[in-house]
Amino acid sequence: MRKLWLAAAAAANLIGLAGPSLSMSGSSGGASYGASSTPAAGDYAIGVRLIKHERYSDALPHLLIALTEKPNDADILNYIGYAKRMTGDLEGSYDYYQRALAIRPEHRGVHEYLGELYLMKHDLASAQKELDTLASLCTDGCAERDTLQKAIAAYQPPATAPATGN
Numbered sequence: 001m002r003k004l005w006l007a008a009a010a011a012a013n014l015i016g017l018a019g020p021s022l023s024m025s026g027s028s029g030g031a032s033y034g035a036s037s038t039p040a041a042g043d044y045a046i047g048v049r050l051i052k053h054e055r056y057s058d059a060l061p062h063l064l065i066a067l068t069e070k071p072n073d074a075d076i077l078n079y080i081g082y083a084k085r086m087t088g089d090l091e092g093s094y095d096y097y098q099r100a101l102a103i104r105p106e107h108r109g110v111h112e113y114l115g116e117l118y119l120m121k122h123d124l125a126s127a128q129k130e131l132d133t134l135a136s137l138c139t140d141g142c143a144e145r146d147t148l149q150k151a152i153a154a155y156q157p158p159a160t161a162p163a164t165g166n
Contacts, residue, residue, distance in 0.1 A: 043069075044076060051079060056086040074104035082113050085120070093117055106137055112144035119155050127152055 047062035063080045070076060081096030094117060100110045115130030131152060134145040 044079075047083075048079060051083060051086075054086075056083040059083045060087075072103050074100040074107050074110065077103070078107060078110045078113065081110070081117075085113065085117050090117060090121060108134060108137055108142055108144040111137070112148045115148040116151055119151055122158060124152070124155060124157070127155070 043062040044066040047059040047066060050056070050059035050062065060080065060083050063076055063083060067073070067076045067080065077096050077100035081093045081100065084090075084096060085093035094114075097110050097114045097117065100107055101114075104110075111130045111134050115127040115134075118124070118127035118130065127148070131145065131148050134142070134148060138145045
């Protein structure tokens with residue numbers, strides 16, 4: 001496991017993905033990871049950086065390693081859910097979001113991402129429930145609520161096939 005981490009860290013440094021500490025706020029629900037020598041913090045930071053570069057498949061192994069070190073970290077679970085959703089694994093994504101909410105039911109980032117997942121599944125009513133939850137969590141407003149509200153406003157249901165007259 002340590003060899004895998006060292007190889008990943010070396011590769012990330014070579015391509016400029018590992019950098020100084022990342023401070024995660026906003027969609028992550030306010031968690032922070034400072035500079036750390038632990039593999040979990042390093043893999044978490046690399047995974048998040050890869051997500052920010054839209055390299056979701058590459059991010060998953062790092063996030064899963066971080067999860068082995070911190071199995072009850074709602075932020076890690078949230079980002080795994082996000083990466084899975086962005087790679088098309090909607091059911092896997094849903095499972096990780098549910099695990100994160102079981103640990104931290106008020107996690108704003110999970111509620112935003114879960115609402116977006118529901119939109120991908122064409123479940124507007126469930127997406128609206130997530131928006132309602134965010135409205136109760138963010139009485140003075142928050143980026144997560146605003147983002148989901150915009151996604152719901154832009155949502156276009158799939159076109160239904162025209163009926164044939166046979």
